[in-house]
Amino acid sequence: MASFHPILFFLCYHFVFTSNGASASRRVFLFPESDQETSSIASNQYRTACHFQPPKNWMNDPNGPMHYNGVYHLFYQYNPYSVVAGNKSWGHSTSTDLINWTPQDPAIDRNKPYDINGCWSGSATILHGSKPVILYTGIDTEKRQVQNVAIPKNLSDPFLREWTKPDYNPIMEPIDGINASQFRDPMTAWHGSDGHWRVAVGAEIEGNGTAILYKSNDFVHWVRAASPLHTSRGSGMWECPDFYPVLSKGRQGLDTSENSRDVKHVLKMSLAETQSDHYMLGRYDLEKDVFVPDKTVDDYREWLRYDYGKFYASKTFFDEKKKRRILWSWLNESDSKADDLLKGWAGIQAVPRTIWLDSNGRQLVQWPVKELESLRRTGAHLHNTELKTGGLFEIKGVKASQANVEVDFELPNLEIAKPFDPSWLIDPPKLCRDEDASVQGGLGPFGLLILASPNLEEHTAVFFRVYKAHNRYRVLLCSDQRRSSLRPEVDKPAYGSFVDIDIKKEGKISLRTLIDHSVVESFAGGGRTCITARVYPEVLVTGDIHLYAFNNGTETIKVSKLQAWDMAKPWINVEGE
Ligand code: DQQ
Numbered sequence: 001m002a003s004f005h006p007i008l009f010f011l012c013y014h015f016v017f018t019s020n021g022a023s024a025s026r027r028v029f030l031f032p033e034s035d036q037e038t039s040s041i042a043s044n045q046y047r048t049a050c051h052f053q054p055p056k057n058w059m060n061d062p063n064g065p066m067h068y069n070g071v072y073h074l075f076y077q078y079n080p081y082s083v084v085a086g087n088k089s090w091g092h093s094t095s096t097d098l099i100n101w102t103p104q105d106p107a108i109d110r111n112k113p114y115d116i117n118g119c120w121s122g123s124a125t126i127l128h129g130s131k132p133v134i135l136y137t138g139i140d141t142e143k144r145q146v147q148n149v150a151i152p153k154n155l156s157d158p159f160l161r162e163w164t165k166p167d168y169n170p171i172m173e174p175i176d177g178i179n180a181s182q183f184r185d186p187m188t189a190w191h192g193s194d195g196h197w198r199v200a201v202g203a204e205i206e207g208n209g210t211a212i213l214y215k216s217n218d219f220v221h222w223v224r225a226a227s228p229l230h231t232s233r234g235s236g237m238w239e240c241p242d243f244y245p246v247l248s249k250g251r252q253g254l255d256t257s258e259n260s261r262d263v264k265h266v267l268k269m270s271l272a273e274t275q276s277d278h279y280m281l282g283r284y285d286l287e288k289d290v291f292v293p294d295k296t297v298d299d300y301r302e303w304l305r306y307d308y309g310k311f312y313a314s315k316t317f318f319d320e321k322k323k324r325r326i327l328w329s330w331l332n333e334s335d336s337k338a339d340d341l342l343k344g345w346a347g348i349q350a351v352p353r354t355i356w357l358d359s360n361g362r363q364l365v366q367w368p369v370k371e372l373e374s375l376r377r378t379g380a381h382l383h384n385t386e387l388k389t390g391g392l393f394e395i396k397g398v399k400a401s402q403a404n405v406e407v408d409f410e411l412p413n414l415e416i417a418k419p420f421d422p423s424w425l426i427d428p429p430k431l432c433r434d435e436d437a438s439v440q441g442g443l444g445p446f447g448l449l450i451l452a453s454p455n456l457e458e459h460t461a462v463f464f465r466v467y468k469a470h471n472r473y474r475v476l477l478c479s480d481q482r483r484s485s486l487r488p489e490v491d492k493p494a495y496g497s498f499v500d501i502d503i504k505k506e507g508k509i510s511l512r513t514l515i516d517h518s519v520v521e522s523f524a525g526g527g528r529t530c531i532t533a534r535v536y537p538e539v540l541v542t543g544d545i546h547l548y549a550f551n552n553g554t555e556t557i558k559v560s561k562l563q564a565w566d567m568a569k570p571w572i573n574v575e576g577e
Helices: 009-018 024-030 036-046 337-343 370-375 422-426 428-434
Strands: 057-068 071-079 089-095 102-108 119-127 131-139 145-152 197-205 208-216 230-232 238-247 263-271 276-285 290-293 312-319 324-331 353-357 364-368 376-387 391-394 402-410 443-452 460-468 473-480 494-499 508-516 519-524 529-534 546-551 557-567
Touching: 057 089, 057 131, 057 312, 057 324, 071 102, 071 119, 071 324, 102 131, 119 312, 208 238, 208 263, 230 290, 238 312, 238 353, 263 290, 263 312, 276 312, 364 519, 370 376, 376 391, 376 546, 402 443, 402 546, 422 428, 428 473, 428 494, 443 473, 443 508, 460 508, 460 519, 473 519, 473 529, 494 529, 508 557, 546 557
Parallel strands: 057 119
Antiparallel strands: 057 071, 071 089, 089 102, 119 131, 131 145, 197 208, 197 238, 208 230, 238 263, 263 276, 276 290, 312 324, 324 353, 353 364, 376 557, 391 546, 402 508, 402 557, 443 460, 443 546, 460 473, 473 494, 508 519, 519 529
């Protein structure tokens, strides 16, 4: 059982926000001139325990995730030779539970004229439920982006370790007005009732992001459709597009080829310009081969996002074993290149998340796959505890650098919420910066202080504020990294977004946060708003790390339930297994 001791929160914050930071000697441990011994301590502590990463070197996009014959496969953009981007090939790992992963040899390497300069992102399609095929982008001898096929060499190998490239590659080329340097990342194909396969490829045509559609009846010969699946004005290159059906009601996932009246479609695009993933909900008309969004909004900043933090080049797949759709995504580093060189690795994947349509039909909801809960160990549990104004209490009994926390905050008096200004909807991160965790509000800020040093000089604040609009309450979620590390070379933004919940009806706000060394993944309102952050506190190296719940609003609130668990370390790509 954790024991919580309220202390004078304001005084702590006063100290934090007026402090000049650490002395120079505390900052040197990761710089190239530091001695090897100290830097390797830092590198071990920033390495995650429960998140997917290769043993070493550079990783970016998740590629071709699939479930086939009882085995989950995850491929990924990989540089086998270095910790910086380049020499792109497809790394490969397999799993039977999405948690423990066995490393395999790279599945697709640069060795043909049509991919000699790089094997870039792509997807897997299981033809008629029995034959997996990969579509990927190759960078050819002339540096053109072309689309290629790879197929398993031996279907009876349970791990599909070897992949061959048929002689008919490439199957799609940048012709007829397609820009050869903006044409990539084929998605999982879907099969229509007319017997044709369809697949779309990300592109940019005259500044407009687009998903160019191709059709085929044999998966070998592909013909470009008269119109793209969808185009948006001014959004720039669409990388890694994804297109899939979701049930209008219910959490069950659907095969990518499903389509009926009970189904809505999701079109996701990764915007190269902002390195952020956005999506639209809408209806897909197979006869006309067009996707019609529920709402057409030109300004991409208003499009929905899977995650309002660091989360890019994501990709989903249908897990036919458990009838769910699962989302993978690349989380880039936020430290310096010099740090990456010393760490010997760069890039992790977010934990796999189940994804479905919210019952309100307005947005998607995400939740870490159930299997992750098998890693929960001893924990701290607490019920109905008051969190007074200025209260800060420590969540003890868990390893604060490798934990899973779930809290329900109950708000007895909504009336004291401060008035809401609709202009805040345009830039919630600015609101998180202007009204950070030290600024006392009416209802809020309240939430968690994560990876905190003993004197709070370092901490990541994940918190809520509740505002009163004229006919409803608005809930803001912030994940503020600006004090996450004393190290000046680390990128430390503040992220934020509103959570689409009816706080009056639900009476409480939930927050689940996964803390795993250099990553903090937060799910608010049952997964309606997600924010992921990368953080590199010095305190991870010294080891005296703390986790707190706090309330800096003017009203006492109640923690109706708090559960925190230590997370065990799974086997993820341990070499020599
Ligand atoms: N990364 C890949 C491209 C893709 C980009 C190259 C997105 O295929 O467009 O590594 O991060």
